[in-house]
């Protein structure tokens with residue numbers, strides 16, 4: 227495991243806070259935040275994040291492998307990169323979060339939360355990203371790597387924040403090259419890290435769901451090799467490295483409705499063993515809270531991230547409608 231990830235997981239501050247790698251200089255900015263700037267002039271900035279949820283370990287291991295390859299000089303970096311390990315304390319304890327879900331707090335939503343680990347972290351990460359984008363090249367990408375709690379009919383997929391403009395084909399093609407079999411398009415803003423970078427910095431952002439969440443040491447990293455390979459190609463060659471796909475293959479969905487845990491009386495009628503992208507038919511009861519009932523509205527809707535254990539006011543699942551590839 228590379229030194230930055232190791233130090234972060236151990237909760238240590240490195241003795242050396244800046245230095246030189248092969249073809250780039252690096253600077254440790256905060257616990258879990260490091261910037262890599264190529265010596266040559268570049269036109270692109272990338273926020274590459276993992277570990278926003280502390281139990282999602284495979285993305286941290288992938289990131290570590292990519293950093294190792296950079297430090298060995300196997301990749302000639304062509305992006306200004308901010309590497310972020312989102313929630314170091316939660317990673318140390320192997321929990322999704324310590325007090326509250328960090329990925330619901332961005333865009334200033336942290337202000338409404340009680341002081342605690344994640345509230346402080348959301349504020350710090352917003353500042354770190356703001357500082358980076360204020361002072362880095364104008365083409366902006368953000369790839370935020372996660373793994374899902376449940377199994378999935380599409381094992382690897384991307385979740386893209388709401389965006390007014392069309393998504394550039396090169397971005398979507400890179401996501402497919404990274405092995406994502408489905409792309410889910412949010413329709414309204416939210417408190418995720420990718421929504422934050424998209425909304426405030428016009429970044430091309432994606433939450434990449436790369437498999438099922440497992441503890442450190444139990445990930446079959448072969449299953450993640452497409453994502454790692456695509457990242458290494460991207461960092462060394464840029465989006466131009468993506469082979470042009472004549473016929474995109476990813477299935478595409480938009481969020482049709484959100485299931486929100488309204489209060490203590492909220493009941494989610496989706497069994498705990500339901501996998502992501504399971505279809506439901508028009509009229510089926512999904513959730514209820516007293517007189518307020520939520521049913522499937524379209525002929526078929528597909529469930530994503532059902533979770534009855536979220537805090538009141540937060541999303542307990544998304545329902546999706548399939549759409550043509552943009």
Ligand SMILES: O=C(O)CCC(=O)N[C@@H](CCC(=O)O)C(=O)O
Nearest residue numbers: 329372374375376385418433531
């Ligand atoms: O499997 C689950 O229920 C959650 C996996 C996860 O952490 N997903 C992200 C998606 C963020 C987005 O909507 O872009 C999350 O829930 O924060």
Ligand SMILES: [Zn+2]
Nearest residue numbers: 279282372373
């Ligand atoms: Zn996650």
